[in-house]
Amino acid sequence: MKIEVLYFASLRERVGCDHELIEMARGSCVADVWQAGQAGQGGHALPGNSLCAINEEYAPLDAVVKDADRVAFFPPVTGG
Amino acid sequence: MMKSWITEKPLKPWELVADYEREVIARLPGKTGASAVFTGSMRDFNEEEGITGLTLEHFPGMTEKYLQKILEEAGQQWSLNDAIIVHRVGNIEVDDCIVLVAAWSARRVAAFEAARYLIEELKSRAPFWKKERFNDGTERWVESNTPRE
Numbered sequence: 001m002k003i004e005v006l007y008f009a010s011l012r013e014r015v016g017c018d019h020e021l022i023e024m025a026r027g028s029c030v031a032d033v034w035q036a037g038q039a040g041q042g043g044h045a046l047p048g049n050s051l052c053a054i055n056e057e058y059a060p061l062d063a064v065v066k067d068a069d070r071v072a073f074f075p076p077v078t079g080g
Numbered sequence: 081m082m083k084s085w086i087t088e089k090p091l092k093p094w095e096l097v098a099d100y101e102r103e104v105i106a107r108l109p110g111k112t113g114a115s116a117v118f119t120g121s122m123r124d125f126n127e128e129e130g131i132t133g134l135t136l137e138h139f140p141g142m143t144e145k146y147l148q149k150i151l152e153e154a155g156q157q158w159s160l161n162d163a164i165i166v167h168r169v170g171n172i173e174v175d176d177c178i179v180l181v182a183a184w185s186a187r188r189v190a191a192f193e194a195a196r197y198l199i200e201e202l203k204s205r206a207p208f209w210k211k212e213r214f215n216d217g218t219e220r221w222v223e224s225n226t227p228r229e
Contacts, residue, residue, distance in 0.1 A: 009209035010221040011139055049224075051207075056142035058205075072139060078222040079136070079167060079208025080120050080179050080199055 001026060001067035005037045008074035011050065015061040024065065030054065031061040033071045049076050081107075081162050082155055084147035086138060086171040091177040092164075093119045096166065102163045103186045112161050114182045118199050120179040123174050126222065130215040134222075135180070136169045139207040144161035150201040154183065157197065158190040165198055167208065200228050 003024050012018045017038045024036060030052045035042050052059050053072040065071055097117055124131050130223055147165045163183040172178060179202065183194040187219055203225045210222040 002132045006139075008139055008207070009211070012092065017181070053142055053207075056139075056145050068180075074139065074207060075221070076224045077205065077207050079138070079204070079206050080203035080223050080225065 002064075003028075003033055003065055004068075004070045005033055006072040007039065008072065010075050011047075011073050015042060015044055027064060029030070029062050029064050030059055030071055033065060034061075034073060046073065047048070047075070050074065050078065057073060082148075082160075082164075084165040086143060086147075086167050086169075088168070091166060091168050091180060092170055093117070093166070093177045093180040094207055096164075096180060097182050100162075100182070101184065108161050111186060113186050114188040114191040115182060115184045116188075116195035116214045117180070118195050119137040119177050119181045120199070121173050121177050124174045128210060128214070131174070131212045131215045132215050133174065134172050135169075135211045135213070135219075136172055136210045137211070139168050140166075146206045147202065151199060153195055154197050154203070158183075158185065158194040160185050160190060160194055163176065163194060163198065165202060167202070167206070169208070177190065188222050204228075 003022050005020050007015050015038055026060050034046045051074050054069050161184045166180040168178050181195050183191045185191040193215040211220050
């Protein structure tokens, strides 16, 4: 199944990529997506305070993804 | 009613509040006894001195969704006549307004508490990220917001 992966702010700069499409096996979770994408393949560990979203909703690292999901990784938010 | 939006253009919060309040009163004449407004602007210091500007990034789609979600939550918790959130993105200069939240209600408690809720929830949940620029040419991502006291 195809997953769209987005990286924001300092994570985007660290990974060197803002957006990619990757192929994942059924039953994969958010943490697997990090590992399979440019982040994990580039040897980057996901910082412990990172936040994740599936289809624009916050999601935990063990949330299972499905075909055509958009998975986002980003640092703690600092708006306002 | 209960609007939120993001803008790259300079924010004029007090003009915006005055214009919006006229709409609230026109819709509900005689029903609004209280308004509470919070504005957040850019300082030239944070953890260090010498900040000259910042870049504010957001997650198109998710940020708008969460601003609206936070407004709806406030509307469920307090009896509000209306409320708004407006947030700047892009290049920001010192003293520019970054964020405006405002709540209108019949009496003060709902407006005060809802406005506090809106800004605190925005700061902890809405996906925005600040990157500070310093007077020596360096840049640094802000790592976290100050917690609610």
